[in-house]
């Protein structure tokens with residue numbers, strides 16, 4: 001299965017989600033390839049360092065994606081493709097082969113127009129490919145302003161685009177994990193909320209991929225009950 005993280009708007013969390021998703025799938029016992037289609041190579045450097053078992057490929061332009069992505073399809077259970085922030089042709093090429101397009105978008109006033117443009121790309125691909133790829137938007141870097149979140153959900157609804165129930169919050173742990181060559185569910189109690197929400201998101205996106213509890217159970221606080229007598 002090819003999962004493409006696409007949004008031609010920069011800095012919305014594509015690479016953050018791509019790296020975490022590739023590692024999460026690997027920890028579920030699947031073979032995973034990370035296809036880094038961004039010249040900055042941020043997700044591939046992070047994953048190579050933090051989880052060297054995941055194979056990494058780089059694609060520099062849309063021709064390479066159109067030619068090579070289908071060849072990778074048979075080489076792993078999941079191909080996670082991290083799209084670039086600006087080159088729209090590269091994002092469109094990814095949509096030609098993806099089975100699932102995940103569109104991360106910040107809950108912010110400036111994102112609605114970008115969401116409309118990206119949804120248009122998805123619709124074009126779906127028209128060419130008989131309805132493929134499935135597409136879902138994910139709200140990222142969600143702060144405490146509930147109204148903005150609602151505005152983004154309304155904007156997506158008006159585009160008839162599904163939005164994942166599980167949002168990703170604005171949390172320092174996501175920004176810190178690559179620098180520490182790790183993933184949020186390995187960062188202990190300070191990153192607990194991030195670990196739980198990203199696990200909930202990936203379970204929602206790919207229920208068939210879940211085999212393991214990647215996030216350790218939350219320890220229940222309180223005194224142990226004494227046995228009677």
Ligand SMILES: Nc1ncnc2c1ncn2[C@@H]1O[C@H](COP(=O)(O)OP(=O)(O)OP(=O)(O)O)[C@@H](O)[C@H]1O
Pocket residue numbers: 009010011012013014015016017038040042083084085086140141142168169170171172174175176
């Ligand atoms: N949920 C989050 N909370 C806090 N910081 C985040 C979150 N997600 C991403 N970031 C940080 O925001 C910045 C942009 O994220 P990221 O690189 O994942 O976006 P991108 O969409 O891949 O950007 P580009 O389009 O440039 O490739 C990074 O510094 C990252 O660490």
Ligand SMILES: [Mg+2]
Pocket residue numbers: 014015016038042082083084085
């Ligand atoms: Mg990126």
